[in-house]
Amino acid sequence: MSxxxxxxxxxxxxxxxxxxxxxxRGVSFSLGRERLGIVGESGSGKSQTGRAIMGLTPPQxxxxxxxxxxDGVDLRSLPAKQRRALRGNRIAMIxxxxxxxxxPVMTIGRQIVETxxxxxxxxxxxxxxxxxxxxxxxQIRDPKRVFDLHPHEVSGGMGQRAMIAMMLIANPELMIAxxxxxxxxxxVQLDVLNILDRLVADRGxxxxxxxxxxxxxxxxCDRVIVMYAGKVxxxxxASDLGRAEHPYTRGLLDCMPRIDADRHPLxxxxxxxxxxx
Amino acid sequence: xxxMLRVDQVKVVFDHFRALRGVSLDVAQGESFGLVGESGSGKSTLLRAIxxxxxxxxxxxxxxxxxxxxKRDKEFYRKVQMVFxxxxxxxxxxxxxxxxxxxxxxxxxxxxxxxxIRRALDEVGLGSGFxxxxxxxxxxxxxxxxxxARALIVEPSILLLxxxxxxxxxxVQAExxxxxxxxxxxxxxxxxxxSHDLAVIAHMCERLMVMQNGEAVESLAASALGTRDVSQDYxxxxxxxxxxxxxx
Numbered sequence: 001m002s003x004x005x006x007x008x009x010x011x012x013x014x015x016x017x018x019x020x021x022x023x024x025r026g027v028s029f030s031l032g033r034e035r036l037g038i039v040g041e042s043g044s045g046k047s048q049t050g051r052a053i054m055g056l057t058p059p060q061x062x063x064x065x066x067x068x069x070x071d072g073v074d075l076r077s078l079p080a081k082q083r084r085a086l087r088g089n090r091i092a093m094i095x096x097x098x099x100x101x102x103x104p105v106m107t108i109g110r111q112i113v114e115t116x117x118x119x120x121x122x123x124x125x126x127x128x129x130x131x132x133x134x135x136x137x138x139q140i141r142d143p144k145r146v147f148d149l150h151p152h153e154v155s156g157g158m159g160q161r162a163m164i165a166m167m168l169i170a171n172p173e174l175m176i177a178x179x180x181x182x183x184x185x186x187x188v189q190l191d192v193l194n195i196l197d198r199l200v201a202d203r204g205x206x207x208x209x210x211x212x213x214x215x216x217x218x219x220x221c222d223r224v225i226v227m228y229a230g231k232v233x234x235x236x237x238a239s240d241l242g243r244a245e246h247p248y249t250r251g252l253l254d255c256m257p258r259i260d261a262d263r264h265p266l267x268x269x270x271x272x273x274x275x276x277x
Numbered sequence: 278x279x280x281m282l283r284v285d286q287v288k289v290v291f292d293h294f295r296a297l298r299g300v301s302l303d304v305a306q307g308e309s310f311g312l313v314g315e316s317g318s319g320k321s322t323l324l325r326a327i328x329x330x331x332x333x334x335x336x337x338x339x340x341x342x343x344x345x346x347x348k349r350d351k352e353f354y355r356k357v358q359m360v361f362x363x364x365x366x367x368x369x370x371x372x373x374x375x376x377x378x379x380x381x382x383x384x385x386x387x388x389x390x391x392x393x394i395r396r397a398l399d400e401v402g403l404g405s406g407f408x409x410x411x412x413x414x415x416x417x418x419x420x421x422x423x424x425x426a427r428a429l430i431v432e433p434s435i436l437l438l439x440x441x442x443x444x445x446x447x448x449v450q451a452e453x454x455x456x457x458x459x460x461x462x463x464x465x466x467x468x469x470x471x472s473h474d475l476a477v478i479a480h481m482c483e484r485l486m487v488m489q490n491g492e493a494v495e496s497l498a499a500s501a502l503g504t505r506d507v508s509q510d511y512x513x514x515x516x517x518x519x520x521x522x523x524x525x
Contacts, residue, residue: 041446042417156316185315186473186518193522212446219521255451257480259519260503265455266480269448 003030004174004206005053008067012048012057023048023061025230031174035200035207037217037238039252040227046210049227050176053208054093055083070174089119092167096179098159102151109135109147112166119170134165138195157188161195168199175200178210193220214241214252226252229276248275280342281306281467282327282435287336289319289326289491296322298491299336309461309468311478311485311499313515319491320471324437327469328359340435355385358428362440364420368412374398374423375408381431397426401456418449422456429460436461438470442477454481475502475519487512 012024024045029036040046051057053068055075068075070091075083095101103111112131116122122130128147135143138161151159160180167175177196181189197220200207211217217224218241226234226249234246244250251269282304289297297319304310312320325331327338329349338345340357361367369377378397382390395405401422412420421441428436441457442450454477461468472478478485479502487494487509495509507513 041448186475187315187514190518190522197522197524214447215521219523252447255448257451257454257474257476259476259479259516263480265458266451268451268455 003032004071005031006067006069007053008065010049010052010065010068011063012045012052013062014058015060015062022230024052027227027230027232029225029232029235031206031208033204033206034223035197035209035221037221037224038208038210038227039212039214039217039224041212041252043229044227045230046227047178050093050178050208050210053174054091054176055087056093085119088115088167088172089170090172091174091176092170092172094160094163094167094175094177094180097183098151098156098163099183102159102163104151107148107150108154108162112162112169115166116169130169131165134169135162137168137199138162138165139191140165155188156184157192160184160192164192164196164199168203171203172205174206174208176208176210179212180209181216182211182213189216214249215256231276233275246275247272279306280304281308281340282469283337283339284323284327285337285339287323287326287338288334289322289331290334291331296331296491297326300488300491300493301336302486302493302496304467304469307465307467308484309470309482311482312469312471312488313473313475313478313485314488314494315473317490318488320488321439322491323488324359324439324469324471328357328437329353330359351385355431356433357435357437358431358433359437359439360421360424360428360441363444364417364424365412365444367424368420370412373409373411374403374415377412377423378427378430381427385431387431393430397430400429400460401426416449417445418453421445421453425453425456425460429464432464433466435467435469438468440472441470443472443474450477457481475515479503487515 008028010024010027014021014023027049038046038049052063057063065076109131112134113127116127116130132143132147135146140146140158140161146154181192184192209217209221218238221238224236224238224241225232226246228248234244234249236244254267255269257266280303284300284302286299286301287297288299300323312323314320322331326333340353345353375394378394379390382393387393398405398408403419403422415423442453445453460466470478470481479499482499484496484498486496489511494511497507501507502516507516
């Protein structure tokens, strides 16, 4: 299987007044049509990795990579216009909180139609029809009603489904989901993951699932990359998470409270400087 | 055991929306009690009703055996302290930690503020180096420690905790939960804790109440979660959801 996405030695640095901050320091991985999880704490560089692939790194940041290619296209040297054509069309991104990432003054239906018509030449009626179908595909029960609602009129779970619909409408080949369920209730979380899982499987997409929740990622993804201080410290099959070797991965797993275990006090992470080296 | 906090058929109404439809609970002195449920279940509203942040439409709340009236006295606002979910929103952005901690002391007329501030920062593991920082110079976990210090500095007997760790990383969550357990032991505090995370509640509390749509679904001992000894379908669903994703 040829890789959909290949990354070698990706670095993202931010120049600041007090010096250069290295957010991502040499990340390499390749992705086929599979579900890859990227896990780490805040500040580990997992979101910046996702944004660099998407081409959404802030302008003041510097990106360098030995290789950054999507389906054979070199993303490093791609002109902005072609990058834009790729973004939202072949590579899509789901963001964390639908409250902030949907346009508050546009109805949900119009936002999805806008995405579709940016990438495909379709008429109004067809765009509306396809949007309704997509809303139905993400299990929104009454798509006609939701089409005309504004984002503030729907719940978090519904907003997140609408965002997934918007991202899937152009049939992307690669989906980057940055904490797609962290703002949702546990029960809704599973519904949204179920939808995402089915769509990824049906369409044969590649999925990068970025999250801080190691247990959720391991139950959802095929493969997991663990990041610490801008670097990949461990890469393993999701089913082998219990056999993780790096002390950071073990620490992350260990410090979560469990329902069926009585551990007082909870073990805390003892960060070693050599992990970041 | 003596009752520290008793809530009796409390109802809260926002315009026409009934956020709490008659909820009762009884928390003993020194106990840690958990509230779980999805967003909109009324768990936070119950906490805010007890704290006096939302008006109670009907029902009774008693702290230490004393029924609270419409207007609560100053002693109540010292005895009952709250820690909020969002450590980024609950600290004044233009006040230093020192100033933040001085305010409750001034309000309640505590003497020897200097010493108390130093002790409070020590207690939450922050040391005096943090005393003159602004909240934007702190990490999420450090901010939550400041919020806990601010609650503890006036020597309360009840702590209301509204999702105190849900905005934090797992590793930082463990540190803050350990800190909360430590201060509860040291100061013999009573906790009422809200969380959507069953594992956190099972870890921190002895008993809990599951809520949905402004009503209590069931009350149970935290140990019953471990043995799956629950009677309501909704609780079972929450338990199942907390185990992670299962491919169907």
